[in-house]
Amino acid sequence: MFVGHYGPALAGPRFVKTVPVWAMCVAVQFLDYLWGAFVYFGIEHVRIEPGFTEVSPLDLHDMPWTHSLLMAVVWSIVLGFVWSLIARTQRRAGAIIIGLGVFSHWLLDLLVHVPDLALWPGGPKVGFGLWNNEPVALTLEFGVLAVGLLLYISATKAKGAFGKFSPWIFGVLLVGLYSISFFAPPPETAQQFGPMAIVLYTLVAVLAWLLCDRMREAN
Incomplete structure (x- = not known):
């Protein structure tokens, strides 16, 4: 899942007005930030297998330190604590x-992964596998994003004329980035996914700051 993760990011200001969307965008992709770095340095591993699922060619067979349930809880606490300090x-x-x-x-x-999410490092793996049903997976992806976008718009107001449209532009750009990544050929080596993922997620956070945080404010 890519753009669907940004649904909760956009919904954040509905519940805590002082947390900017850019920070929520970093938060919802924090596990993948770590994954990108861990894959690059060989701590975790991924295989490129075209047709592995209907949606993704990635066999994410080894990511216990970023995407196991236990470590997801740990990283959630860590980033939440960091935010409380700043x-x-x-x-x-x-x-x-x-x-x-x-x-x-x-x-x-x-929801979307095949069983590659360990409950703890070395533990049993889970995943409902919706990536093997492309229509359902894409409906879920865009549906979660749409709900988050509507919650964000209802919880904020435009600072100027452009702010009335900027969240929609952000949503369109997200869909555009997803479409490019969906149809583009995968990198030649699995290790290249690390830096690409980090750059992409950072670009989205910058767009969120420009098109959401600077253009709108809490009601």
Whole structure:
């Protein structure tokens, strides 16, 4: 899942007004930030197998330190704690929503991944496998994003004329980035996914800051 993860990110301001969307975008992809780094340095591993699932060619057979249930909980607590140290207001509420954002990644991955999500490093693996049903997987992906976008718009107001349209532009750009990644050929080597993922997720966070945080404010 890619754009679906940003549904919870956009929904964040509905519950804690002081947490910006860019921070939520980092939170919901934090496990994949770590995954990108761990794959690059050989700590975790991925295989490229075209046709592995209907949606993704990635065999994510080894990612216990970023995507196991236990470590997802640990990383959620870690990033939530970091936010509590740097936030100026609503530190506890902000830490909770950031932590929930991190953990939402694992929950959404659980729906679409084949059983490659360990319950703990070395433990049994789970996954409902919706990536093997492309229409259902894509409906879920875009549906979660749409709900998050509507929640964000209902919880914020435009600072100017452009702010009335900027969240929709952000949503369209997300869909565009997903379409490019969906139809583009995979990298030549699995290790290349690490830096590509980190750059892509950072680009989305910057777009969120430009098109959401700068253009709109909480109601």
